[in-house]
Amino acid sequence: MLSAVPISWFLTLSAVLFALGVAGFLFRRNIITVFMSIELMLNAVNLSFVTFSYHYKSVDGHLFTFFVMVVAAAEAAVGLAIILTVFKNRGTLNIDDVDSMKN
Amino acid sequence: MPANFGFNPTDLTRFLPEMLLAIFGTFLMVLDPILHKRASYAFGHLTILGLLAALGGSLVAYNRAGPAFGGMLVIDGYGTFFRVLVIAVGILTVLPSYRFLARQEAETSEYHALLLFSIAGQCLMVVANDLIMVFIGLEISSIASYVMAGYLRDDKRNNESALKYFLLGSFATGFFLYGVALIYGATGSVNLSTVRAQVLQQNAEPVLLAVAAALMFVGLGFKVSAAPFQIWAPDVYQGAPTPISGFLSAGPKAAAFAVFLRIFFTAFEPIGARWEPLVWGAALLSMCVGNFAALLQTNVKRMLAYSSIAHAGYVLVAITARSDDGAAALMFYMAAYAFMNIGAFAAVAYLSGKGDRFVNIEDFKGLAKKQPMAAGLFTIFLLSLIGVPLTGGFFGKFYIFRAALESHLVWLTVLGLLNSAVAAYYYLRILVMMYMHEPSEAAEAVEPLTTGLRLALVLPALGTLVLGIFPNWVLEFAGKSANIIR
Numbered sequence: 001m002l003s004a005v006p007i008s009w010f011l012t013l014s015a016v017l018f019a020l021g022v023a024g025f026l027f028r029r030n031i032i033t034v035f036m037s038i039e040l041m042l043n044a045v046n047l048s049f050v051t052f053s054y055h056y057k058s059v060d061g062h063l064f065t066f067f068v069m070v071v072a073a074a075e076a077a078v079g080l081a082i083i084l085t086v087f088k089n090r091g092t093l094n095i096d097d098v099d100s101m102k103n
Numbered sequence: 104m105p106a107n108f109g110f111n112p113t114d115l116t117r118f119l120p121e122m123l124l125a126i127f128g129t130f131l132m133v134l135d136p137i138l139h140k141r142a143s144y145a146f147g148h149l150t151i152l153g154l155l156a157a158l159g160g161s162l163v164a165y166n167r168a169g170p171a172f173g174g175m176l177v178i179d180g181y182g183t184f185f186r187v188l189v190i191a192v193g194i195l196t197v198l199p200s201y202r203f204l205a206r207q208e209a210e211t212s213e214y215h216a217l218l219l220f221s222i223a224g225q226c227l228m229v230v231a232n233d234l235i236m237v238f239i240g241l242e243i244s245s246i247a248s249y250v251m252a253g254y255l256r257d258d259k260r261n262n263e264s265a266l267k268y269f270l271l272g273s274f275a276t277g278f279f280l281y282g283v284a285l286i287y288g289a290t291g292s293v294n295l296s297t298v299r300a301q302v303l304q305q306n307a308e309p310v311l312l313a314v315a316a317a318l319m320f321v322g323l324g325f326k327v328s329a330a331p332f333q334i335w336a337p338d339v340y341q342g343a344p345t346p347i348s349g350f351l352s353a354g355p356k357a358a359a360f361a362v363f364l365r366i367f368f369t370a371f372e373p374i375g376a377r378w379e380p381l382v383w384g385a386a387l388l389s390m391c392v393g394n395f396a397a398l399l400q401t402n403v404k405r406m407l408a409y410s411s412i413a414h415a416g417y418v419l420v421a422i423t424a425r426s427d428d429g430a431a432a433l434m435f436y437m438a439a440y441a442f443m444n445i446g447a448f449a450a451v452a453y454l455s456g457k458g459d460r461f462v463n464i465e466d467f468k469g470l471a472k473k474q475p476m477a478a479g480l481f482t483i484f485l486l487s488l489i490g491v492p493l494t495g496g497f498f499g500k501f502y503i504f505r506a507a508l509e510s511h512l513v514w515l516t517v518l519g520l521l522n523s524a525v526a527a528y529y530y531l532r533i534l535v536m537m538y539m540h541e542p543s544e545a546a547e548a549v550e551p552l553t554t555g556l557r558l559a560l561v562l563p564a565l566g567t568l569v570l571g572i573f574p575n576w577v578l579e580f581a582g583k584s585a586n587i588i589r
Contacts, residue, residue: 009286014284018277018281018549022277025270025274028113031266031270034270035270035273036177038273038274038277039268040125041274041277041281041349042276042277042280044279044281045280045283045284046391047276047286048281048285048288049284049287051288052287052288054282055288056291058286058291060292060293061284061287063235064235064238064283064284064293067235067238067239068238068280071238071242073240074242074246075242075246075273075276077241078246078250079249079269079270079273082249082250082253082265082266082269083264083266085253085256085262085265086262086263086266088138088261089257089259089262090262092123098262098263098266098267099263099340100260100263101260101263101337101341101342101405
């Protein structure tokens with residue numbers, strides 16, 4: 001039963017997932033992994049939305065979740081294409097090697 | 104009784120600019136295989152036509168001002184001001200692009216289509232009164248801009264610019280969204296007016312609300328390139344195609360600031376005393392980081408990027424003021440800033456040559472001797488960026504710091520003014536290069552001004568001067584519209 005699990009557990013899980021995403025973004029060096037960390041952050045947010053939606057018995061949060069998923073898909077399409085061009089031009093996916101513009 | 108679907112034809116009129124931009128953008132993409140290469144200027148002409156149509160559309164929409172789609176959008180003076188501003192930025196981006204794209208042999212319709220989509224997103228953002236719409240608009244604008252930053256696919260710097268813009272932009276979106284989720288959790292709504300009402304009635308969970316405000320501040324701070332979230336801006340602006348750098352530093356930034364102000368002046372206004380120190384700190388840090396880092400730059404694009412961070416700091420001072428005068432000052436400053444910055448980038452685009460060969464400060468040596476008109480117009484933009492009287496930049500700073508003083512932000516004002524003095528140094532350095540040196544290789548190689556480029560330099564210069572000589576025209580409207588619908 002869902003009601004047996006307190007709301008705060010879902011929210012904590014969501015916060016932990018979000019923090020993991022942020023940590024992954026900051027500390028991982030592979031561009032694809034960094035991108036996956038961003039997706040993790042977005043999904044952590046989705047979990048929060050669904051939880052609050054359940055709490056308020058309203059559909060606004062569910063709606064928002066759908067929008068987030070659609071936008072994340074669009075972002076993935078563009079993002080992977082950008083990552084592909086970077087790989088084509090440089091032959092590396094290490095984020096530290098993509099750094100040609102400092103003075 | 105006929106079923107009521109809640110459909111209101113007036114809503115469509117209020118949504119006209121976004122519809123027109125989307126239609127023109129799609130049309131351009133369809134047209135690409137038909138027109139390909141035979142009429143390379145046709146894409147640019149059509150884009151300008153589309154933008155002018157959208158400009159008319161925003162004025163029509165303003166005539167029917169009011170909420171649309173059940174309060175999702177609010178078409179008010181404030182939103183219309185920014186709609187017109189981002190559309191004007193679009194026109195000023197297309198003009199230098201004619202020559203730029205021809206030089207790179209990269210004239211396709213997708214460049215222009217993406218520009219239109221990005222502006223459609225920004226138009227949506229600035230009239231949104233519901234966080235769903237803010238989010239959708241923000242993403243339409245951002246995703247199109249990511250692609251534009253990396254438009255020249257085979258150029259290493261363009262790739263890098265697009266990658267950094269994309270990664271940090273999405274990262275910021277994550278923070279913004281988490282903020283939205285917590286607002287929804289705290290108040291049970293994502294409509295800004297409802298959220299405000301809930302906060303005023305103290306129905307909102309205070310801890311959740313404070314965390315939400317902080318997260319949204321981080322997300323929007325990234326988008327407006329305010330310190331300490333500015334790290335992406337120098338690399339992105341330096342690497343992107345120069346007309347696009349100008350666009351990124353003006354259009355998306357103006358829209359992001361419009362949203363920033365709308366959210367923090369409506370939903371979070373009741374807890375203003377709690378977020379004021381955050382914005383205060385970010386304003387000061389942005390001014391210092393931007394100005395002092397700009398002193399060290401030799402690449403003009405990178406220097407302008409740091410200068411745009413500093414200008415974001417000045418605008419944050421207006422938000423810190425937490426008053427209608429501050430809002431009006433922000434509107435005026437964004438207009439002045441858009442003109443002078445996009446003009447400065449157009450001047451750099453003019454000189455830079457194929458593949459950004461000439462973007463160093465040394466390359467501006469002796470430009471005044473070879474191209475006095477271009478150098479003169481660039482001078483106007485630089486003087487305005489410094490904040491010299493008779494330019495828009497001067498009155499922009501003046502109104503911002505006046506609003507800050509009225510809100511008793513004496514220290515911030517003093518430190519801000521000292522910062523402007525530091526900033527004068529690096530802008531003047533370019534002037535010295537242009538007027539007091541013998542022509543360099545770049546100035547010798549520079550081509551005569553084409554019509555598009557001439558317009559790209561003259562129109563923003565006119566805008567800068569009009570704002571500097573007749574500031575009241577814009578300020579009156581800004582003052583009237585600053586009292587945004589809550």
